[in-house]
Amino acid sequence: MGRAPPTNVAVKSSSANFSYRNGLAIGFRQLWTMLKRNTTLQIRYRRSTFAQVLLGPILFLFLLWILQKADTAQQLKSNYHPTPWTLPGIDMCQGSTPGDPCINIMFTPDTPEVRQILTTLNARNLIREPKVNLGFEDQYTDVMTVPSTTLGMVPVASSQFIYNYTLQNPNTTRFGIEFSIVDGPPKNYVYQTWFNFTNAANGTDPFGDSLLSFTRAVDEAIMLNADSSTAELQTTLKDFPLVPPSLASDEIVSSLGAMFFFCSMMVIFICVLNQIVTEKELHLRHSMQMMGLKTLVYWFAWWLSNALLVFISSLVICLFGMAFGFTMFTNTNFIALVITFFLFGMSMVTMAFWITTMVKASRTAILIGIFLFIIGLLFESMVFSNSYVGYIWYDSGTSVVAKYVLMFIPFFNFGKIFLDMSLYASGRLDTLTSTYIAGPGFHWNDLYDKIPDAYTPTYNAAGTRHPNVPPPIQSWYFMLMNIGVFAILTLYLDQVVADDYGNKRHLLFFLDPSFYGWNIRKKLSTHEWIAAQEANKTKRDAKMRSMTKKRDDIPVEDADDDDVIVERSIALNGDFETQARICNLQKVFRESSFRQSPLDKIAVKDLCLTLQEGKLLALLGQNGAGKSTTMNMLSGLTKSTGGDALFYGLSMNYEMAEIRSMMGVCPQHDILFDDMTAEEHIRLYAGLKNVPKEEIPALTEERLKAVRLWKVKDRFSRTYSGGMKRRLSMVISTLGDPKIIFLDEPTTGMDPTNRRHVWSFIEKFKQGRIIILTTHSMEEADILGDRICVMAHGRLRAIGNSIHLKNKFGAGYRISMMTDPSNTERVKGLIESMVPGCILKDDSAGALLYQFPPTSMGSIPRLVQWLEGVDGGSGSHKNSNTNSGQNTGQNTPLPRTANTDDISASLQQSSYLSTQPHFNNHSSDAEPLVHGYGISQTSLEEVFLKLIRDANPDGYQGYEVSKNNEKDQDATLRQRTTAA
Numbered sequence: 007m008g009r010a011p012p013t014n015v016a017v018k019s020s021s022a023n024f025s026y027r028n029g030l031a032i033g034f035r036q037l038w039t040m041l042k043r044n045t046t047l048q049i050r051y052r053r054s055t056f057a058q059v060l061l062g063p064i065l066f067l068f069l070l071w072i073l074q075k076a077d078t079a080q081q082l083k084s085n086y087h088p089t090p091w092t093l094p095g096i097d098m099c100q101g102s103t104p105g106d107p108c109i110n111i112m113f114t115p116d117t118p119e120v121r122q123i124l125t126t127l128n129a130r131n132l133i134r135e136p137k138v139n140l141g142f143e144d145q146y147t148d149v150m151t152v153p154s155t156t157l158g159m160v161p162v163a164s165s166q167f168i169y170n171y172t173l174q175n176p177n178t179t180r181f182g183i184e185f186s187i188v189d190g191p192p193k194n195y196v197y198q199t200w201f202n203f204t205n206a207a208n209g210t211d212p213f214g215d216s217l218l219s220f221t222r223a224v225d226e227a228i229m230l231n232a233d234s235s236t237a238e239l240q241t242t243l244k245d246f247p248l249v250p251p252s253l254a255s256d257e258i259v260s261s262l263g264a265m266f267f268f269c270s271m272m273v274i275f276i277c278v279l280n281q282i283v284t285e286k287e288l289h290l291r292h293s294m295q296m297m298g299l300k301t302l303v304y305w306f307a308w309w310l311s312n313a314l315l316v317f318i319s320s321l322v323i324c325l326f327g328m329a330f331g332f333t334m335f336t337n338t339n340f341i342a343l344v345i346t347f348f349l350f351g352m353s354m355v356t357m358a359f360w361i362t363t364m365v366k367a368s369r370t371a372i373l374i375g376i377f378l379f380i381i382g383l384l385f386e387s388m389v390f391s392n393s394y395v396g397y398i399w400y401d402s403g404t405s406v407v408a409k410y411v412l413m414f415i416p417f418f419n420f421g422k423i424f425l426d427m428s429l430y431a432s433g434r435l436d437t438l439t440s441t442y443i444a445g446p447g448f449h450w451n452d453l454y455d456k457i458p459d460a461y462t463p464t465y466n467a468a469g470t471r472h473p474n475v476p477p478p479i480q481s482w483y484f485m486l487m488n489i490g491v492f493a494i495l496t497l498y499l500d501q502v503v504a505d506d507y508g509n510k511r512h513l514l515f516f517l518d519p520s521f522y523g524w525n526i527r528k529k530l531s532t533h534e535w536i537a538a539q540e541a542n543k544t545k546r547d548a549k550m551r552s553m554t555k556k557r558d559d560i561p562v563e564d565a566d567d568d569d570v571i572v573e574r575s576i577a578l579n580g581d582f583e584t585q586a587r588i589c590n591l592q593k594v595f596r597e598s599s600f601r602q603s604p605l606d607k608i609a610v611k612d613l614c615l616t617l618q619e620g621k622l623l624a625l626l627g628q629n630g631a632g633k634s635t636t637m638n639m640l641s642g643l644t645k646s647t648g649g650d651a652l653f654y655g656l657s658m659n660y661e662m663a664e665i666r667s668m669m670g671v672c673p674q675h676d677i678l679f680d681d682m683t684a685e686e687h688i689r690l691y692a693g694l695k696n697v698p699k700e701e702i703p704a705l706t707e708e709r710l711k712a713v714r715l716w717k718v719k720d721r722f723s724r725t726y727s728g729g730m731k732r733r734l735s736m737v738i739s740t741l742g743d744p745k746i747i748f749l750d751e752p753t754t755g756m757d758p759t760n761r762r763h764v765w766s767f768i769e770k771f772k773q774g775r776i777i778i779l780t781t782h783s784m785e786e787a788d789i790l791g792d793r794i795c796v797m798a799h800g801r802l803r804a805i806g807n808s809i810h811l812k813n814k815f816g817a818g819y820r821i822s823m824m825t826d827p828s829n830t831e832r833v834k835g836l837i838e839s840m841v842p843g844c845i846l847k848d849d850s851a852g853a854l855l856y857q858f859p860p861t862s863m864g865s866i867p868r869l870v871q872w873l874e875g876v877d878g879g880s881g882s883h884k885n886s887n888t889n890s891g892q893n894t895g896q897n898t899p900l901p902r903t904a905n906t907d908d909i910s911a912s913l914q915q916s917s918y919l920s921t922q923p924h925f926n927n928h929s930s931d932a933e934p935l936v937h938g939y940g941i942s943q944t945s946l947e948e949v950f951l952k953l954i955r956d957a958n959p960d961g962y963q964g965y966e967v968s969k970n971n972e973k974d975q976d977a978t979l980r981q982r983t984t985a986a
């Protein structure tokens with residue numbers, strides 16, 4: 007007792023075990039599920055997976071391979087094909103910079119014997135290239151004496167003088183020589199050569215020919231003057247004293263600068279890629295284009311705003327480069343430098359534009375950006391870090407094709423000119439001597455000169471084969487060419503690559519004069535236009551028939567409703583005056599771009615409609631019925647695959663630009679800039695619509711107040727609720743006084759109060775305008791729709807005003823009335839005699855409920871008059887219907903009355919019509935037979951449901967599946983399964 011039984015422990019431990027195992031199992035299950043999800047996504051994003059798995063590694067390996075090949079080609083040439091060369095004579099000295107005066111040889115002691123040797127040396131030197139005459143000069147006695155012209159052989163008092171002089175005047179003296187001739191026998195010719203091996207920046211090469219030529223010349227002169235059998239020769243070499251560096255090295259900037267400044271421009275490049283593709287992905291660009299924005303203006307605006315950014319960025323780089331004291335910046339022409347950075351930045355920006363035309367998702371754009379970033383980085387860091395690899399492309403051994411390909415790469419052109427500039431501008435720290443050697447500087451004129459051999463590497467052992475490096479300005483020309491080529495490619499691909507809606511132009515669209523605004527098409531009269539549409543339809547149908555001839559499952563389509571047939575004949579009647587008409591409009595979404603397929607989706611089929619000013623057309627239909635596709639075609643967002651529409655005499659297919667200038671669109675999904683306020687949106691779109699500037703503030707206030715967004719006009723749209731965004735989209739569609747407005751589900755997500763505000767705004771706004779609205783709210787269609795169309799499977803199923811549709815497709819009216827139980831039978835008899843065919847639905851304690859089928863509609867006015875007592879019958883009452891139309895409880899305006907519809911007119915005059923039953927409590931002096939009554943009509947929703955039921959005899963799946971496609975899909979699937 008009181009002791010925990012061992013079984014409990016066992017149970018506990020087993021349950022812990024169980025939960026542990028269970029947890030592990032769940033963990034594995036989740037891991038497996040997530041792995042499956044990731045794999046599915048990776049397969050779905052196959053381009054990005056391809057880039058990650060194959061393109062990346064292969065591309066970089068390929069780059070490495072090319073570099074290795076280029077280098078190997080050089081190495082092989084050097085190793086296997088050495089060419090002999092003749093040692094030249096002593097060449098002319100160079101000062102700190104080419105052209106500075108210098109001393110060729112300083113010698114000591116100044117004895118006749120030494121002079122004799124040096125005279126021989128000069129004589130021999132004059133017979134060898136480059137035949138430099140090294141004549142004797144006056145003795146130097148003062149270390150402060152600086153040569154004003156280049157001197158030959160200068161005698162000095164001692165080797166100490168040579169030391170002091172070269173210390174005081176670095177990079178001025180080429181060779182120093184001190185003779186210590188010891189008489190023999192054997193006579194010992196001892197001499198020591200001093201040389202300067204730090205002065206390499208001016209083109210002299212201390213370790214190459216010159217020192218060799220000098221020692222050879224001295225030895226030869228000694229040999230020619232001495233008795234060789236009794237002579238010995240001893241020589242030593244010595245450096246000139248070293249001057250400590252006065253400045254740090256610039257090598258970091260010159261070798262890594264191209265890479266760093268490339269990175270700085272790549273920030274702009276990736277931002278541009280991301281911004282433009284995101285704008286495309288979110289359909290913001292489409293939205294602006296629908297509001298009349300021109301393609302050229304769109305790109306040029308982006309180009310200009312980025313040009314400003316790039317210019318500021320170039321200035322900042324150059325100014326800060328100078329502030330940091332980099333000689334690359336301080337020693338280079340400022341304007342040349344700014345222009346170089348600007349051209350590079352703009353060529354990258356234009357390249358980004360080009361890439362955006364081929365990319366639809368921002369994640370792909372970022373991926374491409376990163377790819378190019380890495381490639382460019384490798385390029386700049388490996389290729390342009392030194393002139394050996396940087397100029398390899400200009401060597402005679404490199405393929406010309408490489409040069410032509412590379413000139414289309416902006417970062418190649420930038421790397422080249424940056425290397426040119428840094429070679430001129432940057433000094434360097436000699437690692438052997440720790441001596442700073444200043445560069446001559448890059449001047450404007452240097453842009454036009456070929457890079458001198460002195461700055462280029464040698465590609466053979468003789469040091470004579472230099473790459474033929476073009477002048478720096480060539481890189482500017484190439485970058486300008488890059489800007490031009492990428493701009494043209496951007497404008498071209500922007501037209502021919504299909505957008506999200508499948509719109510694209512023909513590959514040779516630029517040959518079409520209409521592209522340049524020259525409309526050489528004959529303007530058709532309405533009759534001709536209709537005839538053309540009919541002819542096209544006949545052709546289409548014939549083609550379709552020939553395609554489906556062999557198939558036994560040709561869909562049998564239901565016959566069109568009478569009203570639809572009438573509407574079609576009106577639309578195809580050229581004599582009927584209307585502001586807009588749609589004829590045989592068709593949209594097929596193709597499975598394959600190359601051929602027709604049974605899986606093609608016919609979203610809209612041969613739609614014919616007329617539209618009038620001031621009359622709002624409400625489009626109803628099940629999900630996928632084709633409403634949005636119809637709107638998208640009419641608003642120019644999607645190209646139709648057949649048929650056309652005429653708005654105020656302008657063809658949708660050929661004159662969309664003109665139509666757009668008088669069109670406003672509220673798309674199904676809000677297309678708003680997250681980081682812009684409502685007011686900024688209105689200003690932007692009003693500007694695109696060319697609303698006069700001074701009218702914009704008043705317009706903004708009026709419209710935002712109308713949809714109750716005025717108080718939040720300064721908040722970013724991303725902070726808006728769904729309903730607020732919708733209202734803003736709605737208002738945007740009304741800017742610029744459009745004559746045609748498309749509202750695709752404009753009130754989705756709005757609360758009932760705001761919806762009513764929007765309704766009343768639309769109701770007022772529709773005067774003098776053509777408005778088409780799609781909605782899933784029957785109430786909205788009932789209230790706003792002057793005409794209502796119901797679509798299913800891309801076809802028009804019914805058309806008419808609300809009352810007409812209710813009468814035609816509804817179950818009729820219901821009337822409920824209260825009588826004294828004692829009078830019930832009398833009332834029943836009277837009603838049945840007045841309205842033959844009426845059906846008694848309920849009879850309990852004096853409460854009668856009758857349904858009047860559509861066939862008995864003609865009798866209802868009389869019944870109403872009787873109930874009202876207008877005909878003096880027993881239903882007569884003084885205060886009839888005090889609450890009529892109120893008990894919907896929502897101030898809902900009554901549905902419109904059709905002129906042709908007597909019943910509805912009669913009911914509406916007596917104000918008894920409502921979609922809800924309502925009661926009239928009569929007060930009467932005489933004893934009435936009926937104390938009160940209520941009347942209701944079939945709701946639009948019931949009509950809609952009936953039409954959808956009829957359109958889907960096999961049952962509505964909840965989405966659009968047209969019969970033929972479903973069959974075809976089944977057949978195709980069967981075929982595929984069999985084949986598998």
Ligand SMILES: Nc1ncnc2c1ncn2[C@@H]1O[C@H](COP(=O)(O)OP(=O)(O)OP(=O)(O)O)[C@@H](O)[C@H]1O
Pocket residue numbers: 507595607608609627628629630631632633634635636966967
């Ligand atoms: N880009 C597309 N590619 C292929 N089929 C499409 C495409 N866009 C629409 N469809 C198909 O066309 C048909 C009509 O679509 P649409 O968007 O016009 O319907 P809707 O009536 O507006 O539907 P909802 O009420 O759901 O907005 C649907 O079957 C849809 O699947």
